[in-house]
Amino acid sequence: xxxxxxxxDAVRNRAKVLRVAYETFAAEGLGxxxxxIARRAGVGAGTVYRHFPTKDLLFQAIVQDRVRQLTDSAxxxxxxxxxxxxxxxxxxxxxxxxxxxxxxxxxAGVGIDIETVLPDAExxxxxxxxxxxxQGQRAGTVRSDxxxxxxxxxxxGLQAMRRYRGDIAKAFQVVRDGLTP
Amino acid sequence: xxxxxxxxDAVRNRAKVLRVAYETFAAEGLGxxxxxIARRAGVGAGTVYRHFPTKDLLFQAIVQDRVRQLTDSAxxxxxxxxxxxxxxxxxxxxxxxxxxxxxxxxxAGVGIDIETVLPDAExxxxxxxxxxxxQGQRAGTVRSDxxxxxxxxxxxGLQAMRRYRGDIAKAFQVVRDGLTP
Amino acid sequence: xxxxxxxxDAVRNRAKVLRVAYETFAAEGLGxxxxxIARRAGVGAGTVYRHFPTKDLLFQAIVQDRVRQLTDSAxxxxxxxxxxxxxxxxxxxxxxxxxxxxxxxxxAGVGIDIETVLPDAExxxxxxxxxxxxQGQRAGTVRSDxxxxxxxxxxxGLQAMRRYRGDIAKAFQVVRDGLTP
Amino acid sequence: xxxxxxxxDAVRNRAKVLRVAYETFAAEGLGxxxxxIARRAGVGAGTVYRHFPTKDLLFQAIVQDRVRQLTDSAxxxxxxxxxxxxxxxxxxxxxxxxxxxxxxxxxAGVGIDIETVLPDAExxxxxxxxxxxxQGQRAGTVRSDxxxxxxxxxxxGLQAMRRYRGDIAKAFQVVRDGLTP
DNA sequence: GATGAATGAGTGTTCATTCAT
DNA sequence: GATGAATGAACACTCATTCAT
Numbered sequence: 001x002x003x004x005x006x007x008x009d010a011v012r013n014r015a016k017v018l019r020v021a022y023e024t025f026a027a028e029g030l031g032x033x034x035x036x037i038a039r040r041a042g043v044g045a046g047t048v049y050r051h052f053p054t055k056d057l058l059f060q061a062i063v064q065d066r067v068r069q070l071t072d073s074a075x076x077x078x079x080x081x082x083x084x085x086x087x088x089x090x091x092x093x094x095x096x097x098x099x100x101x102x103x104x105x106x107x108a109g110v111g112i113d114i115e116t117v118l119p120d121a122e123x124x125x126x127x128x129x130x131x132x133x134x135q136g137q138r139a140g141t142v143r144s145d146x147x148x149x150x151x152x153x154x155x156x157g158l159q160a161m162r163r164y165r166g167d168i169a170k171a172f173q174v175v176r177d178g179l180t181p
Numbered sequence: 182x183x184x185x186x187x188x189x190d191a192v193r194n195r196a197k198v199l200r201v202a203y204e205t206f207a208a209e210g211l212g213x214x215x216x217x218i219a220r221r222a223g224v225g226a227g228t229v230y231r232h233f234p235t236k237d238l239l240f241q242a243i244v245q246d247r248v249r250q251l252t253d254s255a256x257x258x259x260x261x262x263x264x265x266x267x268x269x270x271x272x273x274x275x276x277x278x279x280x281x282x283x284x285x286x287x288x289a290g291v292g293i294d295i296e297t298v299l300p301d302a303e304x305x306x307x308x309x310x311x312x313x314x315x316q317g318q319r320a321g322t323v324r325s326d327x328x329x330x331x332x333x334x335x336x337x338g339l340q341a342m343r344r345y346r347g348d349i350a351k352a353f354q355v356v357r358d359g360l361t362p
Numbered sequence: 363x364x365x366x367x368x369x370x371d372a373v374r375n376r377a378k379v380l381r382v383a384y385e386t387f388a389a390e391g392l393g394x395x396x397x398x399i400a401r402r403a404g405v406g407a408g409t410v411y412r413h414f415p416t417k418d419l420l421f422q423a424i425v426q427d428r429v430r431q432l433t434d435s436a437x438x439x440x441x442x443x444x445x446x447x448x449x450x451x452x453x454x455x456x457x458x459x460x461x462x463x464x465x466x467x468x469x470a471g472v473g474i475d476i477e478t479v480l481p482d483a484e485x486x487x488x489x490x491x492x493x494x495x496x497q498g499q500r501a502g503t504v505r506s507d508x509x510x511x512x513x514x515x516x517x518x519g520l521q522a523m524r525r526y527r528g529d530i531a532k533a534f535q536v537v538r539d540g541l542t543p
Numbered sequence: 544x545x546x547x548x549x550x551x552d553a554v555r556n557r558a559k560v561l562r563v564a565y566e567t568f569a570a571e572g573l574g575x576x577x578x579x580i581a582r583r584a585g586v587g588a589g590t591v592y593r594h595f596p597t598k599d600l601l602f603q604a605i606v607q608d609r610v611r612q613l614t615d616s617a618x619x620x621x622x623x624x625x626x627x628x629x630x631x632x633x634x635x636x637x638x639x640x641x642x643x644x645x646x647x648x649x650x651a652g653v654g655i656d657i658e659t660v661l662p663d664a665e666x667x668x669x670x671x672x673x674x675x676x677x678q679g680q681r682a683g684t685v686r687s688d689x690x691x692x693x694x695x696x697x698x699x700g701l702q703a704m705r706r707y708r709g710d711i712a713k714a715f716q717v718v719r720d721g722l723t724p
Numbered sequence: 725g726a727t728g729a730a731t732g733a734g735t736g737t738t739c740a741t742t743c744a745t
Numbered sequence: 746g747a748t749g750a751a752t753g754a755a756c757a758c759t760c761a762t763t764c765a766t
Contacts, residue, residue, distance in 0.1 A: 010746065033739055035749090044748035046743085055740065146351060153342045153352045160341030161334045170327060171334045178359025188766070191729055214756055225731040230758065372725065395760055397728095406727035408764085417761065508713060515704045515714045522703030523696045532689060533696045540721025550745070553750055576735060587752040592737065 014051045017041045022062045026103040030059070060117050062103075067121040070096060074128045083139035086132040087176055090155055094168065097159035126152065143181040154179070195232045198222045202229075203243045207284040211240065241298050243284075248302040251277060255309040264320035267313040268357055271336055275349065278340035307333065324362045335360070376413045379403045383410075384424045388465040392421070422480065424465075429483040432458060436490040445501035448494040449538055452517055456530065459521035488514065505543045516541070557594045560584045564591075565605045569646040573602065603660050605646075610664040613639060617671045626682035629675040630719055633698055637711065640702035669695065686724040697722075 020041040024032050034055060038045040052058035073092060077085045129148050136142030154175055161168045201222040205213050215236060219226040233239035254273060258266045310329050317323030335356055342349045382403040386394050396417060400407040414420035435454060439447045491510050498504030516537055523530045563584040567575050577598060581588040595601035616635060620628045672691050679685030697718055704711045 007746070013747085034741085035739075038749090045741085046749065047747055049741070050746070053741095143355075146355065149346070150351045150355070153346050153349060154355060156345040157338030157342040157352065161338040164337040165330070165334050168334060170331045171338065174324075174327065174331070174335065174359035175356060176359070178355035178357070188727090188729065190765075194729080215758085216756075219732095226757090227732065227759080228730055231729065234758090236757070369725070375726085396762085397760075400728090407762085408728065409726055411762070412725070415762095505717075508717065511708070512713045512717070515708050515711060516717065518707040519700030519704040519714065523700040526699040527692070527696050530696060532693045533700065536686075536689065536693070536697065536721035537718060538721070540717035540719070550748090550750070552744075556750080577737085578735080581753095588737085589739080589753065590751050593750065596737090598736070 010051075013041075013043055013047055017043065017048050017051060017058075018061060018065060021058055022066070022103075025059070025062065026100050034058075064118050064121050066100070066103075067118065067125055071121070071125045071128055074125070074132065078128065078131050078135070082135035083141040086136040086142060086151070089129070089132050090151075090158060090175075091172070093155050094158050094162045094172070097162050098166075129155075140181065142179055146179065191232075194222075194224055194228055198224065198229050198232055198239075199242060199246060202239055203247070203284075206240070206243065207281050215239075245299050245302050247281065247284075248299065248306055252302070252306045252309055255306070255313065259309065259312050260316070263316035264322035267317040267323060267332070270310070270313050271332075271339060271356075272353070274336050275339050275343045275353070278343050279347075310336075321362065323360055327360065372413075375403075375405055375409055379405065379410050379413060379420075380423060380427060383420055384428070384465075387421070387424065388462050396420075426480050426483050428462070428465075429480065429487055433483070433487045433490055436487070436494065440490065440493050441497070444497035445503040448498040448504060448513070451491070451494050452513075452520060452537075453534070455517050456520045456524045456534070459524050460528075491517075502543065504541055508541065553594075556584075556586055556590055560586065560591050560594055560601075561604060561608060564601055565609070565646075568602070568605065569643050577601075607661050607664050609643065609646075610661065610668055614664070614668045614671055617668070617675070621671065621674050622678070625678035626684035629679040629685060629694070632672070632675050633694075633701060633718075634715070636698050637701050637705045637715070640705050641709070672698075683724065685722055689722065 017037065021037050024037055024040060034048055035045050037058075038048045041048070048058070052061055070093065073096075074089055077089050077092075079085075081088075126148050129151055133142060133146065133148060133151055137144055158168065158172065158175060161171050198218065202218050205218055205221060215229055216226050218239075219229045222229070229239070233242055251274065254277075255270055258270050258273075260266075262269075307329050310332055314323060314327065314329060314332055318325055339349065339353065339356060342352050346352075379399065383399050386399055386402060396410055397407050399420075400410045403410070410420070414423055432455065435458075436451055439451050439454075441447075443450075488510050491513055495504060495508065495510060495513055499506050520530065520534065520537060523533050527533075560580065564580045567580055567583060577591055578588050580601075581591045584591070591601070595604055613636065616639075617632055620632050620635075622628075624631075669691055672694055676685060676689065676691060676694055680687055701711065701715065701718060704714050
């Protein structure tokens with residue numbers, strides 16, 4: 001059952017559709033029709049369906065792709081300035097939320113549960129967050145009674161604040177002060 | 182130009198539709214058809230449209246109704262235990278968010294801007310929050326460098342956390358510690 | 363089974379609705395909803411239905427009212443300048459068509475057949491036309507081989523021309539020349 | 544920017560829908576639902592919308608198609624028996640009106656203005672009429688004081704007469720006599 | 725009799741998905 | 746594999762008509 005490698009043009013088409021779909025859904029919400037995604041990607045609607053058999057699976061592919069990027073982005077902070085790393089990570093995630101605009105809200109609004117459909121991506125992501133927290137706790141910049149679930153929760157909150165209001169400097173300071181021992 | 186009062190049965194129907202629509206959209210998202218709202222409310226689809234000429238206006242009516250309830254709920258905290266009131270308010274708002282489930286996200290995802298369509302409701306709401314903050318600052322339980330916009334932002338964040346994860350005791354403690362002088 | 367006389371306000375309402383409906387349908391076509399007619403007449407929708415049990419019957423009442431007016435208008439031309447009367451009649455009918463605007467077209471488009479639903483009104487109307495033609499033929503201004511059906515046909519055509527193009531002086535002259543012996 | 548040619552089956556479907564819609568609207572008026580047109584054409588409703596994105600555009604396509612046919616039909620009369628050609632043209636148009644039955648009335652009743660939406664088709668059509676008139680005037684069978692607008696107006700009137708009454712031989716004779724010098 | 729709220733079938737239109745080319 | 750035409754189930758919204766007040 002090894003999947004045969006895709007033809008070169010198929011690889012290009014898949015990547016093109018994924019990129020266009022990500023940008024479009026992030027900017028305009030999930031209501032954009034598949035036909036429109038196909039048009040913007042310069043392919044036929046049938047081609048989109050060949051690579052992503054339903055619209056839901058296209059969403060999943062987008063989110064998976066995105067979570068991987070975020071995980072990679074987080075990983076490069078590990079061991080760099082251990083006391084600050086977790087706060088830099090939070091700020092970065094908040095900025096990413098601005099890039100993703102309504103994508104998270106849109107997906108939530110439509111009722112897709114990321115943790116259920118993408119357990120592996122979620123696990124990797126939480127793993128790197130756990131490392132950053134442990135570093136901070138060792139460095140004395142993070143209170144010892146918070147765990148990865150708490151920080152993820154605060155991250156979700158900060159992202160929501162950012163989408164609600166562009167400048168969250170004061171709110172971020174409050175959260176940071178609250179996280180400091 | 183005072184509009185004549187609605188007939189008794191019309192008042193009942195309007196209230197019934199509003200309640201059913203609120204519960205349904207909060208629980209299942211905005212995708213539920215008007216026909217289904219009508220069916221659950223036990224009225225014809227035309228009746229829904231008589232009271233709320235478009236689906237968007239129905240959303241607005243729901244949100245307006247909700248914001249009014251929240252404002253009233255906040256108002257009764259004023260002057261009660263001034264140092265704690267703002268924190269009780271935040272907890273209460275967070276619990277309301279749990280009740281509203283996906284409604285706020287759903288509405289945001291569809292692109293309705295509450296502050297634009299309901300400026301009066303928003304103004305009243307912010308007014309009572311400002312009072313609670315001032316009380317807290319006088320009582321010494323709230324740092325002096327935060328204003329109503331900051332607290333609203335944190336509230337939005339806390340609501341998002343609550344929707345993301347049922348138990349936000351620890352995250353709330355972090356925010357509270359960060360807000361304390 | 364003698365119908366009891368209508369109450370005074372009922373008479374007023376009936377007349378008001380008939381007038382408003384005539385003006386509205388003539389100006390905007392038959393697509394205008396009954397609710398809108400009722401609103402413009404300052405009555406409830408139910409009142410319209412009390413007087414005209416279906417929309418079709420309202421159309422019929424309008425047309426009947428109109429044909430009566432036209433018949434009366436034609437009758438006063440009888441014996442006045444016998445040679446010219448029939449031409450004056452045609453010109454008048456053409457002007458009435460301008461007043462009625464799209465009413466005739468609208469009714470035709472919806473498939474109502476006037477001669478079927480209003481035989482009496484039609485008979486009276488044709489009767490007075492016949493008189494005018496006979497006068498003209500006696501006076502030598504109308505060719506002897508045309509009858510009332512021919513003139514009615516030409517009248518329908520002239521009305522259509524008028525609705526198509528405001529100024530039909532030349533076309534009318536052509537028809538008049540063609541009708542002259 | 545030449546649009547690529549439609550696929551063979553798409554061409555067939557477009558033509559099928561256009562033909563069925565023409566026949567149906569002409570015979571039964573514009574009130575017939577698109578779903579019914581689709582059913583009679585043996586396609587899905589979506590297919591009708593692919594080719595004609597709104598009902599209005601479908602009407603326009605029908606009328607454009609029709610005016611082109613009429614223009615072609617008129618063109619073949621040019622130079623054939625110059626004195627009679629314009630009268631043959633009028634008779635032919637009148638017969639076409641019978642075929643189109645309520646289409647013109649229906650379209651007028653709904654408020655579509657052909658000259659506005661199809662200026663090119665109208666221009667070609669008037670051009671060929673002008674030629675026919677000029678021929679007739681040179682041949683001495685048409686009075687010299689009528690122009691293309693007058694004849695178009697008379698044509699509209701004759702078509703209305705025909706729709707009103709099947710046999711317009713006498714009325715046509717009257718118009719013809721009026722047009723003769 | 726008058727009112728206007730309620731009804732519910734019907735319509736134009738959209739769009740996820742399938743499939744012939 | 747790619748294309749884009751076809752499908753048909755939904756859905757928002759309208760409006761003639763009925764009926765409780």
